[in-house]
Amino acid sequence: MLADLEELVTCESFSADHAAVARSAEVVGALGARLLGAEPETIVVDGVTHLRWTFGTPRVLLIGHHDTVWPPGSLGSRPWSVTDGIARGPGVLDMKAGLVQMFHALASLPSPDGVCVLVNGDEEVGSPTSRHLVEETARRCVAAFVLEAAADAEGTLKTARKGTSRYEVVVHGRAAHAGQEPDKGVNAAVEAAHQVLALTDLGPAVGAAATHPVLGAATVTPTLLSAGSSRNTVPALARVSVDVRVPTEAAQHRVDELVRALAPRTPGARLEIRGGAGRPPLSPHSSAALFALACRVAEDLGQEPPGNTAVGGASDGNDTAAAGCLTLDGLGAVGGGAHADTEHVDTTRMIPRTRLLAGLIARAVTLDRPAAGTPL
Structure with missing residues (x-):
């Protein structure tokens, strides 16, 4: 497994x-292909390469990704290494170790029949070209197991996720010479500052009614800001990127209404709202039955039962759950530091996690589709 992991990590995939x-x-x-005995279907959408294996009539979906957040050349400063049971390298946790565990888990079973693997x-950029593949496959399956990393060093599974929306507020002003006639301009940077303050008020404006007991409240966070073209020119254009995390679809719709209702405060300025709702929330109801099953499988294997938690980040699991497929996330590697210089995997946990996944697949592939939240 470590040799396979090294092969994946040392092939950069920004x-x-x-x-x-x-x-x-x-x-x-x-x-x-080596581990499963079958070549994948290669699907290229808008230049992005995805892989899919289908064995018989799919009932279980194993889903992962092979892209990473690390730019080309990252191996130079973050080389692959394994020391004292800790593997390091760009993308090792998120989520190339999860892919290795996934392939080995499926290969350990007598047959892969009834399983679809989608990579x-x-x-990492929101699955814009693969979302339809995820949803299309999930609709045909009883259960989806997502090989994203565990939530923490204890191996906690992710049983709920907030939904995401992304916006860009584009401010159109009017340029003018900043020294000779600034009064003739419409300062897009000043208007952007007003909008940043307005955006920070939107989370509380959604209200307590949209707060989830597990996932908490909606958050609206201005992130990237830019304005202007030169030091001596009144800015004619400014941009504010906005990251939104929501606990419910109702909150997602309400935030969308509030963002689109933003109005300029500076006379002569005009706002353009781009973007919108992305992934819907992953409700705890979509994962409850599979988490209970994971606890029983762990007990049968002599493992400590996994914990579970809700997280603010989204994954393809949000989309499989929205497609009506029971979903359990965080079944990948155990480690820490995803997207950071400290990214690492605890290699001593790879085999136990692989066995847990194999047991889950073996149980789930025989199931009929139950209602969300129904015990399996």
Whole structure:
């Protein structure tokens, strides 16, 4: 497993570098073909390479991604290494170790029949070209197991996730010479500052009615800001990027209404709202039955039962749950530091996690589709 992990980590696959993602898909595809005895279906959408294996009539979906947040050349400063049971390297936790565990878990079963494996190449940027593949496959399956990393060093599973929305508020002003006639301009930077303050008030404005007992309240966070073209020119254009996390679909709709209702405060300025709702929330009801099953499988294996938690980040699991498929997330590697210089995997946990996943697949592949929240 460590040799397979090294092969994946040392093939860089930054989401925005489609050529690198294509090379990574070849490496991932070869690994899957060797372990599963079948070549994948290669699906290229808008230049992004995804892989899919289908065995018989799918009832269980195993889903992961092979793209990472690490730009080309990251291996130079963050080389692959394994020391004292800790593996390091760009993307090792998020989520190449999860892919290795997934392939080995499926290969350990007598047959892969009834399983679909989907590995996409753009999850880190919101799965824009693969979302329809995720939803289409999930609609045919009883259960989806997402190989994102565990929530913490204890191996806690992710049983709820907030939904996401992304916006860009574009402010249109009017340029003028900043020294000779600033009064003739409409300062887009000043208007952007007003909008940043207005945006920070939107989370509380959604109200307590949209707060979830597990996932908490909606958050609206201005992130990237830019304005102006030169030091001596009144800015004619400004942009504010906005990150939104929501606990319920009702909150997602309400935030959308509030963002689109933003009005300019500076005379002569005009606002343009881009973007919108992304992934819907992953409700605890969509994962409850599979989490209970995971606890029983762990007990049968002599393992400590996993914990569970809600997280603010989204994944493809949000979309599988929205498609009506029971979903359990965080079944991948145990470690820490995802997206950071400290990214690492605890290699001593890889085999136990692989056995847990194998047991889940073996149980779930025989199931009929139950209602969400129904014990399995």
